[in-house]
Amino acid sequence: MTGNFDxxxxxxxxxxxxxxxxxxxxxxxxxxxxxxxxxxxxxxxxCVRPDNVKALVDALSKWSAR
Numbered sequence: 270m271t272g273n274f275d276x277x278x279x280x281x282x283x284x285x286x287x288x289x290x291x292x293x294x295x296x297x298x299x300x301x302x303x304x305x306x307x308x309x310x311x312x313x314x315x316c317v318r319p320d321n322v323k324a325l326v327d328a329l330s331k332w333s334a335r
Contacts, residue, residue, distance in 0.1 A: 276282065289305040299316040306312045317325055 274281075288307045291301075291303045291305075293301050293303070295301050295316065299318055300322050302315045302317065304313045
């Protein structure tokens, strides 16, 4: 790597920027997955009933094994 490192195009980048993600319980007991707004400054939220959390986690875990 040279002194002219470019974060926008350098092939050495292995993890690009990602908006922050928060997980918390809302007032009705749902699990909220909230991602920080990046371009329109509006956060995106997904609400999951507690009885569906395991199925969601199992589905997401498939990618961590790749």
